Amino acid sequence: MKLWKRMGAAALAGALALSMVACGGGNAAASGTSTTASSSGTAAATGSNVLNVMTEVEVASLDPQLATDGTSFEVIANYTDGLMQMDADGQPVPAIAESYEVSEDGCTYTFHLREDANWSNGDPVTANDFVFAWQRAADPATASEYSYMMSDIGQIKNAAEIIAGEMDKSELGVTAVDEKTLQVELTVPVPYFLNLMYFPTFYPVNQAFYEGLAEGTFGTSPDTVLSNGAFILDSYEPAALSFSLVKNPDYYDADKVQLDGLNYQVIKDSQQAFMSYQNGDLDIVKLSGDQVDQVQGDPELSVHGAGYLWYLTLNMDGVPALANQNLRLALTHAIDRTSIVEDVVKDGSLATYTAVPPQFATGPDGSDFSEDQTMFQDVCSDDPAKAAEYLEAAKAELGQDTFTFQLLVEDTTESQNVAAVIKEQVETNLPGVTMEIKVEPKKQRVEDIQEGNYEVCLTRWGPDYADPMTYLNMWITDNNNNYGKWSNAEYDAIIADCTTGQYVSDAAARWQALYDAEKIIMEEAVIVPVYTKADACMIKSGVTGVDFHPVALNRVFKSATKG
Incomplete structure (x- = not known):
């Protein structure tokens, strides 16, 4: 059986795009003393070689299978490696998986x-950690x-049936062939499968450690997590406004980790955060739009695409x-999206008129999926005249002349400023x-929209792959x-064809079908796209090697140095 070994992600994706077929069972053979965390929960990493980092929101969960937000993903990835990790260009490279x-x-x-991959309690990282x-x-x-x-997304064999309660979890298509060999079976080829392997949901968990904890305590303190990555969690408690990590001296790639640790501070007020940066208490801080104006031309100003689409979700069901x-x-x-990004956000964010934001996904021909931001201008534009026409039609259909909606927004400076302008414009x-x-607070906002306890909400989604x-x-x-709670049978059918159906073997046809699906979203105004986020940051001049990505993990500190 012909095999591809240690291929780059782009090459592998291209090869699979040319040869995708539904997967059968018969032709899928493949050839073939530790540091522990502080228990104090309050101490901070110390020393001049510790990076002091600002984040806008609290960690929601340190359980890799339960976390759903970018801050949690970033912190989990600081101390956990998956099978693959991201290089500086965002491509998957071997991590715990030495080869595949x-x-x-x-x-x-x-x-x-890897034979030299261990948990911070001294246990080896095994294939069963991934299976579990x-x-x-x-x-x-x-x-x-x-x-x-x-x-x-991953199309792992039997996953859908397990999630639906139709099969036992032991039937999942992932097997520990031996302690250091993991085999994964898919129902259909997934060209971006290796990219998923650096996403935290796919990170390993030490089963014996997990089952030895009191129920519900995993990921709630340094004593209830293990590290196999660059850092070790040193202080943390749920909803903490500050927490820290220290370098993992037993990390298999420890020679590449130059920092002694990371100190995080949760600061929601942008002015307070900037003052902390100016006072030398922070090495990296995100700026609000007004602050960007103040520091234009400063060599410590850095702007990076963050990938997040900010949009209005509309509760059609409730x-x-x-x-x-x-x-x-x-x-x-x-x-008026242009006004929002130029006059309010002012950090390099892009006015967005598509359901899929630009600058993160490229097609079979190498072009940006959402480069053309005018493709849906008939149904999404900054056009008050059109807005008035649609409103009159809605009034006639509903027999109603006035409408009052609650606009839910999280408690960060930027979100509140954007919401105020949206209110004024509408x-x-x-x-x-x-x-x-x-x-x-963000955590409550997320809970409310998930439970349908909202009317209109300014929310965001970042690309996971x-x-x-x-x-x-x-x-x-x-x-x-x-x-x-929108539903459209035609849309569902297109997405199914792109994941398990007729388009899995034809990359070009799949790409076109995804455009067809997006057209339905935009024509029915399922969401109101507003802008694609960029992060304007101040980074101290001696700090280098922080990797910024628009996908999955926005910041990676493994290669960072502090001069």
């Missing part, structure tokens, strides 16, 4: 784990919001007026429509992230 092989049909991956973690993610009892990464397509289109045209351009802003499906999959019927 892929079957000719693209449906079986065999990973060979992935089974946890798929197990309905875990209630992982990212379980679909195993099924809809708010009858928002079930009206014309009213949703009126809201879409009432917003109320100016849509006479009779009122927006009442409600501010909540470099394919448009990381966005488009959200709006299939009953997806956990389909907050508006």
Whole structure:
């Protein structure tokens, strides 16, 4: 059986795109004294070689199979390696998997784990650590919001049936062939499968350690996590406003880790954060738009694409007026996105008029999926006149002249500033429509939209992997992230054809079908895209080697140095 061994992600994706077929069972053979964390929960890493980092929101969860937000992903990745990790260009490179092989049909991956990869309690990292973690993610009892990464996205054998409660988790298509060999079976080829391997849902968990903890305590303190990565969690407690990590001296790649540790501070107020930076208490800080104006030309200013699409989700299920397509289109045209990014955000963010944001996914021809931001201008633009036309049509259909909606927003400076401008624009351009802003901590905001306890919400989604499906999959019927509870059979069928159906063997046809799916989203105004986030940061002049990515992990500190 012909095999591809240690191929780069781009080459592998291209090869699989040319040879994709549904995977069968018969032709998928593949050839073939530690440091522990501080228990104090309050200490901080010390010394001049410790990087002091600002984040805007608290860690929501340090359980890799339960975490759903970028801050949690970043911190988990600081101390945990998956099978693969991201290089400086965002491509997957070996981490715990020292090498791998892929079957000719693209449906079986065999990973060979490093002999020198250990947990911080001294246990070796084994193939069973991955089997246990992935089974946890798929197990309905875990209630992982990212379980679909195993099924809809990763297409791991039997994952969908396990998630639906139709099969036992032990039937998941992942096997520990021996202590250092992991075999993964897919139902169909997935060209971006290796990219998924650096996403935290796929990170390993030491089963014996996990089962030795009191129920519900995993990931709640330094004593309830293990490290196999560059750093070790040194201080942390749930909802902490400061926490720290120290270098893992027993990390297999420790020679490449130059920092002694990381100190995090959660600061939601941008002025307070900037003052801390100016006072020397922080080495990296995110700026608000007004602050960017103040530091233009400063060599310590750095702007990076963050990948997140900020958009309005509309509760079509819980708010009858928002079930009206014309009213949703009126809201879409009432917003001046250019004004928002140029006059409010002011950090390099891009006004966005597509459901899939630009600058993260490239197609078979190498072009950006969303480079053309005018493709849906008939249904999404900054056009008050069109907004007024759609509003009049909605009023006639609903027999209603006034509408009041609550606009839910999280308690960060930028989000509140953007929400205030959206309120002003909507109320100016849509006479009779009122927006009442409600501010909540991010964790509560997320819970509310997931439970349908909202009307309109300014929210965001960051790409988990470099394919448009990381966005488009959200709006299939009953997806956990389909907050508006929208449903369209034609849309669902297109997405199914792109994941398991007729387009899995034709990369060009699949790409076109994804455009067809996005067109439905935009024409029905399922969401109101607003802008694609960039992060304007101040980084102390002696700090180098921080890797910024628009996909999965926005910041990686493994190669960072502090002069």
